[in-house]
Amino acid sequence: xxxxILGTGMxxxxxxxxxxxxxxxxxxxxxxxxxxxxxxxxxxxxxKASQGTFADAAAFGAMVFICLKGATFxxxxxxxxxxxLMGKVLVDVSNPLDFSRGMPPSxxxxxxxxxxxxxxxxxPAARVVKTLxxxxxxxxxxxxKGGHPTMLVCGDDAEAKKAVAGLLSTxxxxxxxxxxxxxxxRGTEMLLPLWLNLFGLFGNxxxxxxxxxx
Ligand SMILES: NC(=O)c1ccc[n+]([C@@H]2O[C@H](COP(=O)([O-])OP(=O)(O)OC[C@H]3O[C@@H](n4cnc5c(N)ncnc54)[C@H](OP(=O)(O)O)[C@@H]3O)[C@@H](O)[C@H]2O)c1
Numbered sequence: 001x002x003x004x005i006l007g008t009g010m011x012x013x014x015x016x017x018x019x020x021x022x023x024x025x026x027x028x029x030x031x032x033x034x035x036x037x038x039x040x041x042x043x044x045x046x047x048k049a050s051q052g053t054f055a056d057a058a059a060f061g062a063m064v065f066i067c068l069k070g071a072t073f074x075x076x077x078x079x080x081x082x083x084x085l086m087g088k089v090l091v092d093v094s095n096p097l098d099f100s101r102g103m104p105p106s107x108x109x110x111x112x113x114x115x116x117x118x119x120x121x122x123x124p125a126a127r128v129v130k131t132l133x134x135x136x137x138x139x140x141x142x143x144x145k146g147g148h149p150t151m152l153v154c155g156d157d158a159e160a161k162k163a164v165a166g167l168l169s170t171x172x173x174x175x176x177x178x179x180x181x182x183x184x185x186r187g188t189e190m191l192l193p194l195w196l197n198l199f200g201l202f203g204n205x206x207x208x209x210x211x212x213x214x
């Protein structure tokens with residue numbers, strides 16, 4: 001599959017590398033076509049890797065991952081041709097973290113709204129799936145490193161969620177729960193303050209949340 005990655009940070013790099021290892025073709029997108037981190041990653045990742053602008057990566061992917069800082073996708077979306085993501089599975093792994101008032105960060109949107117919902121509103125023709133935002137980048141691509149946690153998925157399109165869950169299982173995710181529609185992103189994004197709390201306590205990011213049922 002052709003996968004577009006919007007973002008050159010640790011998440012974009014980790015996911016891009018994993019997808020290449022799984023045999024996919026990946027284009028990493030940035031604000032500039034020759035972003036230094038993206039060029040470095042492309043050179044290291046081999047023939048199935050390429051880089052370009054956000055628009056290039058969005059056009060390339062049959063599935064496109066949002067790996068951008070905070071809520072910046074909402075601005076990036078305004079720069080994309082309206083049809084470029086039409087019908088595509090748009091996977092939002094980003095978190096609405098706001099560091100403007102210092103540490104710990106707050107959520108720029110929460111309770112009665114979520115970034116996942118705002119992403120879906122920004123690109124109504126795309127099929128948005130929220131997932132992976134509740135673990136560190138290294139655990140995203142190697143769930144064993146986090147002790148095989150549960151992964152939560154939500155979105156309004158059942159087929160899109162199925163496609164994403166399928167990809168997640170090839171990445172090693174064993175316990176995937178479909179929470180329902182994209183409004184359920186509120187809950188997954190509001191896990192972030194708890195995630196940050198645990199990160200501070202443990203001193204490392206090798207953990208996740210496990211849902212157990214009696
Ligand atoms: N780090 C983790 O382990 C982790 C885990 C779960 C979820 N997340 C979430 O995943 C997302 C990505 O995290 P990250 O740590 O990989 O990277 P990040 O530093 O949060 O974001 C890097 C990306 O954001 C883009 N960006 C920054 N400011 C921008 C702006 N004003 N307009 C457009 N694009 C902008 C950068 O574009 P350029 O390429 O042009 O510089 C870059 O591609 C975040 O929302 C984060 O909360 C992170």
